[in-house]
Amino acid sequence: QVQLQEWGAGLLKPSETLSLTCAVYGGSFSGYYWSWIRQPPGKGLEWIGVINHSGSTNCNPSLKSRVTISGDTPKNQFSLKLSSVTAADTALYYCARGVNGGGYLDLWGRGTLVTVSS
């Protein structure tokens, strides 16, 4: 059974860089698209960006200047970096597996909470 697990620093100060990693357990990293999504407390879902099995990335235009997504195929992991965080970046961050060219997300991690506070 394939599972995804996210981890990273849970408390950041404004202007710091958010750094999260997602590991894929029990399944292949290759052949899929891997996305990051976030959800501020009490609010809706926001797609952050995606990396595919060959390392190509794409990001939400509203976040593109601050987002870096990278992959480590041998480790079955991919990572998110979000620079210059503010309180508005406080959210539950999910990683998810994309299929059909990344068009939809059929498997999600449980999410990890990142809080930005001075």
Add this chain to the structure above:
Amino acid sequence: SYELTQPPSVSVSPGQTARITCSGDALPKQFAYWYQQKPGQAPVLVTYTDTERPSGIPERFSGSSSGTTVTLTISGVQAEDEADYYCQSADSSGTYLLFGGGTKLTVL
């Protein structure tokens, strides 16, 4: 910027049919997908490519599409269906993904 629009809330009694809509200009060009999210849980895919249903999802969940609007229909709603529902699609070029604002389904 491109948006997907959902009603904030829908309420139905048990056994009735719930319909949740999602509107967007690019929906005639791009497939839509629906996710169910219960409190404290990650979203779960309930329909894909407009009308298909993943294995394990009850038959009472179905999707449809007409022009710039897609609809998630839940027939014979049960108390366990109370959740937030999100539509998801892509922009007209298929470059990036986006979600609707979400609809809270309340089972009265």
